[in-house]
Structures are given as structure tokens and as C-alpha cells.
Amino acid sequence: MSTAATAPPAAAIVKLDPASARTKWITAFAMMTLPGLGTAAAAWFLWQGLYTTTDLVLFAVMYFVHMAGITVGFHRYLAHKAFKTSRFFEGALMIAGSMGGQGPIMYWVTTHRRHHRFSDREGDPHSPNLAGDGPVARLRGLWYAHMPWMLSDESSSWSFWAPDVLRDRRLFFYHRTYQLWMAAGLVLPALIAFAVERTPMALLTGFVFGGLARMFLANQAAWCVGSLSHMIGGRPFDNGDRSANNWPVAVFTFGEGLQNNHHAFPGSYRHAVRRWEPDLSGWLLTALGRTRVVWDLRQPDAKTIAERRTRGPRAAAAQPDRGAAAGSEGSRTAA
Numbered sequence: 001m002s003t004a005a006t007a008p009p010a011a012a013i014v015k016l017d018p019a020s021a022r023t024k025w026i027t028a029f030a031m032m033t034l035p036g037l038g039t040a041a042a043a044w045f046l047w048q049g050l051y052t053t054t055d056l057v058l059f060a061v062m063y064f065v066h067m068a069g070i071t072v073g074f075h076r077y078l079a080h081k082a083f084k085t086s087r088f089f090e091g092a093l094m095i096a097g098s099m100g101g102q103g104p105i106m107y108w109v110t111t112h113r114r115h116h117r118f119s120d121r122e123g124d125p126h127s128p129n130l131a132g133d134g135p136v137a138r139l140r141g142l143w144y145a146h147m148p149w150m151l152s153d154e155s156s157s158w159s160f161w162a163p164d165v166l167r168d169r170r171l172f173f174y175h176r177t178y179q180l181w182m183a184a185g186l187v188l189p190a191l192i193a194f195a196v197e198r199t200p201m202a203l204l205t206g207f208v209f210g211g212l213a214r215m216f217l218a219n220q221a222a223w224c225v226g227s228l229s230h231m232i233g234g235r236p237f238d239n240g241d242r243s244a245n246n247w248p249v250a251v252f253t254f255g256e257g258l259q260n261n262h263h264a265f266p267g268s269y270r271h272a273v274r275r276w277e278p279d280l281s282g283w284l285l286t287a288l289g290r291t292r293v294v295w296d297l298r299q300p301d302a303k304t305i306a307e308r309r310t311r312g313p314r315a316a317a318a319q320p321d322r323g324a325a326a327g328s329e330g331s332r333t334a335a
């Protein structure tokens with residue numbers, strides 16, 4: 001394995017004090033489970049026929065807003081700086097991502113950059129491959145990487161992993177106001193459903209379909225990126241980790257399931273390297289680039305991709321694309 005066979009630096013991972021660890025545990029547990037109860041309610045409403053077309057449209061639209069906010073906003077823009085955009089569109093992306101309920105931006109970015117640096121090794125916050133060998137250990141690892149990793153009593157250092165976000169006051173505003181946007185993502189579909197249907201029941205079903213069930217199902221799909229897409233799927237590139245291209249996950253996560261491609265070219269705005277690979281967020285960004293909503297979209301050229309296919313992770317470490325990937329900003333400042 002390449003560069004990275006070293007243990008994580010002590011400054012990169014912070015052990016929380018008992019009170020903070022408890023708060024983190026309770027918050028994460030609530031975000032994992034409460035939307036699940038809403039999903040059960042949505043299933044019951046569907047079974048009973050207690051829903052309207054508005055509820056289904058709200059579910060679909062809010063799923064799109066949630067997933068685009070996380071994948072285009074938090075991931076490709078914030079964590080990897082794969083493109084540039086206006087402050088207005090940046091704000092829209094940060095608000096949409098916050099509606100996903102995956103935690104405020106500093107938590108998301110620091111966790112994700114750490115994941116890239118230590119992918120499937122000690123220090124990776126959510127690898128499914130560190131629980132040991134054998135079918136039971138592999139299943140335990142898969143489950144841990146899907147959700148329980150969020151309950152851990154450690155945190156990723158803000159100043160180490162994301163000093164760039166930390167000193168950007170306009171970006172940090174979206175971190176401080178996270179709870180407001182997350183709550184807005186639950187309340188807004190309820191209010192829209194009420195405005196359209198004009199019944200008290202619509203307030204409830206809008207909240208359940210566009211809010212809770214959307215949040216639960218979109219996050220279940222998103223968490224498959226860290227679990228299934230680091231275990232099962234194709235591996236056209238040798239990244240020195242277990243990242244894999246998992247197509248079903250990629251379809252539901254707008255391209256994020258193409259983890260093997262993404263770990264090979266983390267700074268690229270596209271996760272697809274072949275035209276037919278499912279990457280809705282990449283296609284969306286291409287369209288937004290043509291209309292100049294976003295610009296300076298980064299991607300490797302065909303020659304770089306071809307070389308990377310044959311030369312493995314050492315070639316990747318030498319690429320500027322890899323250098324601009326997650327975590328490098330943190331290491332430069334910390335050095």
C-alpha cells in the first residue's frame with residue numbers, strides 16, 4: 001500500500017469529554033431512528049390510502065433537494081472543491097444539504113476528508129472492512145459502517161481537516177444555523193401540502209412524506225455509500241482500499257455509489273468516468289456549468305484516467321487531482 005500505511009496523527013482525531021460524547025450519541029441516535037418512525041407512519045398512510053398526489057410529489061422533490069444538497073453541495077463543492085459558484089448558489093446548496101439532517105457542515109466535511117485520507121484503514125471513521133475476517137465479522141463491519149459509527153465518542157478536528165471552511169465566515173454561518181435549515185426541511189413540506197390541499201390532514205401527511213420519510217430513505221441510501229460501496233461492486237482502479245462502484249447505490253445517491261471512481265479522482269466533479277455510469281449529480285453539474293451557475297468544474301482528462309487504470313495508487317498520489325482532494329487542505333495548515 002502507498003503512503004498511507006501510517007497511523008492517524010494525534011491532532012486529527014479528538015476524543016470527546018463524556019458530556020459531549022453523550023450529547024453526540026443522543027443526537028445521532030435520534031437522527032437515525034425518529035425519521036424511521038415517520039417512514040412507518042408513511043407506510044401506514046399508503047396502506048390506508050390516506051395520502052394525496054401532493055404528498056408523493058413532495059416526497060420526490062424533497063428527496064431531490066436533500067440528495068443534491070448533500071452530494072453536489074456538501075460533498076463535491078464543500079469537501080472536495082470540485083467546482084466554483086456564486087455565494088448565492090453556495091448558500092442554496094448549504095441550506096439544501098442541511099435539510100438532509102446528516103449533521104452541520106463542519107461535522108460533515110471533517111468526517112469526509114478524514115474518510116478519504118484513511119480510506120479502509122485505521123482512522124477511517126466509517127470503514128466496513130476493519131471488523132475482521134469471516135462472514136460474521138464482515139456483516140458486523142457492514143452494519144457499523146452503515147450507521148453505528150456515528151455514535152462513536154470521537155470527533156474529527158475542525159482545525160486539522162477543514163481550516164478553509166472554519167475561516168470562511170459566510171460558509172460558517174450555515175454551520176451555526178444548521179438546526180434551523182434541518183427543521184425547515186421538515187416543516188416546509190407540511191406547509192406546502194397544507195397550502196395546496198387546504199386540509200389539516202395534509203399538514204401531517206406533508207410532514208411525514210416530504211419530511212420524515214424522505215429524510216430516512218434518502219439517508220439510508222446515502223449511508224450505503226460508506227457501507228455497501230466500500231464492500232461490494234466493481235473496482236476498475238486500484239486505490240489501495242476497498243472502494244467499489246456499486247450501481248444500485250449510485251442510482252439512489254445521484255452517483256455517490258461510484259466510490260471506486262471517486263477515490264481514484266476525488267477532486268473531480270463527476271463520479272462517472274464512463275458515459276453510461278449513473279451519476280445524476282455529475283450530469284446536473286454539467287448542465288449547471290453550461291448555464292454558468294457553476295464554473296471551473298474540475299475533472300481528469302482521458303489520458304490521466306487511462307494511466308490511472310494501469311498504474312495504481314502510487315500514480316494517484318502523484319496527481320494534482322489527488323493532492324486537491326479531501327484532507328490535503330487540513331494537512332497543509334496543520335504542518
Ligand SMILES: [Zn+2]
Pocket residue numbers: 115119225226230243259263
Ligand atoms: Zn469512500
Ligand SMILES: [Zn+2]
Pocket residue numbers: 075079080112116262266326
Ligand atoms: Zn469524497
